[in-house]
Amino acid sequence: MSAAGSDEYHLAILGAGPAGLSCAARAAEIDRRNKQATPTYVLLEGFSLPAKTIQRYQKGKYVMAEPGFLDLRSDVRFGAGSREGILGAWMEDIGKLKVNIRFGCEVSKVTGKSGDFAIQLANGQRLRAAHVVLAIGVEGNPRRLGAKGEDEQSVLYQLDDPKEFKNEHILVVGAGDAAIENALALSEQNDVVIVNRGKEFSRAKDGNLSAVLAAISDPRRRLTCSYESTTSSIVRTPDGPTPMTATLDTPTGPKVFPADRISCVRSLSNP
Numbered sequence: 001m002s003a004a005g006s007d008e009y010h011l012a013i014l015g016a017g018p019a020g021l022s023c024a025a026r027a028a029e030i031d032r033r034n035k036q037a038t039p040t041y042v043l044l045e046g047f048s049l050p051a052k053t054i055q056r057y058q059k060g061k062y063v064m065a066e067p068g069f070l071d072l073r074s075d076v077r078f079g080a081g082s083r084e085g086i087l088g089a090w091m092e093d094i095g096k097l098k099v100n101i102r103f104g105c106e107v108s109k110v111t112g113k114s115g116d117f118a119i120q121l122a123n124g125q126r127l128r129a130a131h132v133v134l135a136i137g138v139e140g141n142p143r144r145l146g147a148k149g150e151d152e153q154s155v156l157y158q159l160d161d162p163k164e165f166k167n168e169h170i171l172v173v174g175a176g177d178a179a180i181e182n183a184l185a186l187s188e189q190n191d192v193v194i195v196n197r198g199k200e201f202s203r204a205k206d207g208n209l210s211a212v213l214a215a216i217s218d219p220r221r222r223l224t225c226s227y228e229s230t231t232s233s234i235v236r237t238p239d240g241p242t243p244m245t246a247t248l249d250t251p252t253g254p255k256v257f258p259a260d261r262i263s264c265v266r267s268l269s270n271p
Helices: 018-033 083-096 177-186 206-217
Strands: 008-014 041-044 107-113 116-121 126-134 169-173 191-196 223-227 230-236 244-250 253-259 261-264
Touching: 008 018, 008 116, 018 041, 018 083, 041 126, 169 177, 169 253, 177 191, 177 206, 177 261, 206 223, 244 261
Parallel strands: 008 041, 008 126, 169 191, 169 261, 191 223
Antiparallel strands: 107 116, 116 126, 230 244, 244 253
């Protein structure tokens, strides 16, 4: 199948995260090498911008270039850096490499077989492609807290800007990199308790592990950790010193913590 029609392609790539961008950039290079007048591929992204997961990271977040053991052969620049710097570089590369990308194209269904796939979009449009690359990632929907009161307005499942909050009591639920980074950023001007269901931070990257352990052990920092703990309930306290209290199940029994808000940013892929 060639690019004879505007909605017929040799290759359709679903998802404009790092993998999808890299795949599309290489397809664009092959088209240039073959002197194609029109793109033989299309990159479909349901969001309004590329890299939806990274777009949703907190402002100023340091993004690591993982996994480190793979040789990067992408035409798109990859490297550790700030969220804003990485996204800016990718937008530049999309323009420079003339990547054929369509935003706001959520795919609802793919049918057919190798050599003849039909791609149905949520807006009713239909495309065809000889080959399909799934690069949709594993972000999914945020994993809920799993406790009574988890739908309270002050339970945050996405943290855009930690500097928005000041002098509050905040619980951060989770022990992965996202939770650690949120806890460290929030504790710069808030009293933060990180709720870790394990005995250690076993999933954290080395840099984050060192940083969170140093912060917890530093009496000048406003960060503590409740190990081997889970959140059992959240209760509104309109007449109390904080809008909520959170009850944690700990090794020594239930403990109640005051909370202005609770941050829970665990993903389906990293519970």
